[in-house]
Amino acid sequence: MTSLRGATSPSLTPWPTADYRSRRWTQSVAVREQQFDSSNPAMSFPCLDAQEAKSASLSTRSMSSGPEPSYTTGQHENFHCKTPLLLDWGGVLPEFDVAYETWGTLNADKSNAILLHTGLSASSHAHSTPTNPKNGWWEKFIGPGAPLDTNKYYIICTNVIGGCYGSTGPSSIDPSDSKRYATRFPILTIEDMVRAQFRLLDSLGIQKLHASVGSSMGGMLSLASGVLFPERMGRLVSISGCARSHPYSIAMRHTQRQVLMMDPNWQRGFYYDSIPPHHGMKLAREIATVTYRSGPEWENRFGRKRADPSKQPALCPDFLIETYLDHAGEKFCLEYDANSLLYVSKAMDLFDLGYAHQVATRARRVQNQKRMVLGSMERNGASCSLALPDKPYEEQPATLSSLTPMNEPATDDSADGPPQDLIRGMSPLKDHPVLVMGVASDILFPAWQQREIAETLRAAGNQNVEHVELGEDISLFGHDTFLLDLENIGGRVGKFLG
Ligand SMILES: CC(=O)SCCNC(=O)CCNC(=O)[C@H](O)C(C)(C)COP(=O)(O)OP(=O)(O)OC[C@H]1O[C@@H](n2cnc3c(N)ncnc32)[C@H](O)[C@@H]1OP(=O)(O)O
Numbered sequence: 001m002t003s004l005r006g007a008t009s010p011s012l013t014p015w016p017t018a019d020y021r022s023r024r025w026t027q028s029v030a031v032r033e034q035q036f037d038s039s040n041p042a043m044s045f046p047c048l049d050a051q052e053a054k055s056a057s058l059s060t061r062s063m064s065s066g067p068e069p070s071y072t073t074g075q076h077e078n079f080h081c082k083t084p085l086l087l088d089w090g091g092v093l094p095e096f097d098v099a100y101e102t103w104g105t106l107n108a109d110k111s112n113a114i115l116l117h118t119g120l121s122a123s124s125h126a127h128s129t130p131t132n133p134k135n136g137w138w139e140k141f142i143g144p145g146a147p148l149d150t151n152k153y154y155i156i157c158t159n160v161i162g163g164c165y166g167s168t169g170p171s172s173i174d175p176s177d178s179k180r181y182a183t184r185f186p187i188l189t190i191e192d193m194v195r196a197q198f199r200l201l202d203s204l205g206i207q208k209l210h211a212s213v214g215s216s217m218g219g220m221l222s223l224a225s226g227v228l229f230p231e232r233m234g235r236l237v238s239i240s241g242c243a244r245s246h247p248y249s250i251a252m253r254h255t256q257r258q259v260l261m262m263d264p265n266w267q268r269g270f271y272y273d274s275i276p277p278h279h280g281m282k283l284a285r286e287i288a289t290v291t292y293r294s295g296p297e298w299e300n301r302f303g304r305k306r307a308d309p310s311k312q313p314a315l316c317p318d319f320l321i322e323t324y325l326d327h328a329g330e331k332f333c334l335e336y337d338a339n340s341l342l343y344v345s346k347a348m349d350l351f352d353l354g355y356a357h358q359v360a361t362r363a364r365r366v367q368n369q370k371r372m373v374l375g376s377m378e379r380n381g382a383s384c385s386l387a388l389p390d391k392p393y394e395e396q397p398a399t400l401s402s403l404t405p406m407n408e409p410a411t412d413d414s415a416d417g418p419p420q421d422l423i424r425g426m427s428p429l430k431d432h433p434v435l436v437m438g439v440a441s442d443i444l445f446p447a448w449q450q451r452e453i454a455e456t457l458r459a460a461g462n463q464n465v466e467h468v469e470l471g472e473d474i475s476l477f478g479h480d481t482f483l484l485d486l487e488n489i490g491g492r493v494g495k496f497l498g
């Protein structure tokens with residue numbers, strides 16, 4: 001028997017090198033190696049074969065409609081706003097849509113409305129409707145007698161701007177040239193999303209909300225609604241949210257954006273007429289799923305089990321936890337627009353209710369407002385010019401104690417307690433009843449961030465703060481607990497709303 005490495009054909013590179021361009025090429029090398037009777041058989045890669053088959057099938061879709069899927073979860077209401085929306089970082093939406101759905105009945109004085117905010121990837125479809133009977137993402141949490149009780153309240157859920165389920169986002173048409181925005185869509189903040197939602201409330205004649213409720217990014221949106229429009233806010237619920245994004249969560253979203261942007265099909269965002277970056281989306285969702293659940297849950301659920309222990313170990317998904325992540329990525333990769341993921345997750349990174357940040361944003365808005373009124377908004381004036389420096393970044397001198405204990409919030413004050421900057425920034429909420437819920441097994445929006453919200457509000461003088469932390473004895477579902485635990489999450493929310 002002749003080993004391949006000892007008998008390289010002049011026309012055949014003995015082992016894949018950096019030169020090889022496509023997986024097809026690699027496959028053909030593997031096949032030829034087998035023919036040359038290698039010491040061991042070449043591996044097969046069903047996971048890569050499946051990805052290639054998917055690309056091939058996407059490329060055969062009608063080019064007239066574009067292979068890009070239509071991101072819709074079905075029928076919803078649409079609010080079209082013709083008044084331009086100035087965004088926090090200087091971008092402008094000349095007009096925009098907000099997709100929304102409602103449940104329950106708005107009472108005569110319009111005082112029973114609850115604005116329900118979504119997490120990153122959800123649509124306005126929180127509950128089934130007569131026109132869209134598909135279960136919503138909070139199906140069991142909404143309804144007669146449910147935590148969001150439709151016998152009492154009028155529930156409104158919107159798709160955020162920047163999203164892809166009917167509200168204006170990167171996959172929408174730019175009215176200026178009738179082409180999709182793609183990455184000509186401006187940088188967006190959580191507060192921008194809130195301003196768009198309040199334009200919708202204006203159009204519905206709702207002056208003051210009974211409550212604002214949100215989880216994950218929805219928790220950010222809920223808190224931001226109260227800070228921006230305190231006089232229009234009744235009660236407020238934030239579940240697994242935060243007052244400002246912390247570096248670990250930014251890091252986890254960064255890695256998702258990077259794998260997505262490195263997919264050649266992403267094409268710097270201009271992929272709408274060709275194959276969408278489904279490889280990058282799949283990988284991004286796998287990373288996201290790692291942050292949404294918890295190790296202890298998977299310990300119980302999958303342990304070290306392999307999908308098929310009778311087979312040789314594979315480099316493609318093999319352990320049950322691997323096939324689970326693979327499935328989660330596969331399920332999501334064409335369900336959500338890649339550019340929306342980039343913009344919405346960046347908005348989450350930028351979130352900061354600190355006072356200094358709010359002051360800087362206000363000043364920038366005043367300047368941009370003037371320019372917008374004068375019509376002198378430069379095209380691309382607000383585009384990103386950040387480039388990496390020639391010399392690597394140097395570690396900045398620590399402004400905080402470098403010895404902040406693990407699992408404790410870093411503070412920017414020497415005194416104990418929440419940072420003064422955050423207390424001042426959140427002080428518009430000092431008189432509102434607030435429920436803050438967190439989950440000990442959440443690694444993305446950890447329990448300390450929920451304590452930080454509650455302690456900050458209390459330090460601002462709020463005596464109506466309820467803080468609930470679900471321990472690991474109650475939930476191992478991590479960040480996604482808010483989607484799964486009707487009894488403990490829903491139960492507390494229902495009690496708080498009354
Ligand atoms: C408020 C918001 O903004 S979030 C919006 C809601 N988010 C979504 O809907 C995103 C997609 N969905 C999810 O992330 C999850 O389904 C949740 C969080 C909604 C629900 O989680 P769970 O009910 O625990 O479902 P789980 O995460 O366990 O996944 C179950 C799926 O994995 C599959 N699965 C389970 N174990 C394995 C395994 N070892 N290998 C392969 N597949 C597996 C199941 O067959 C099931 O498949 P299906 O969904 O195609 O029927």
Ligand SMILES: N[C@@H](CCO)C(=O)O
Nearest residue numbers: 119120121122216217
């Ligand atoms: N699983 C949720 C978590 C983030 O809210 C989502 O997909 O949006």
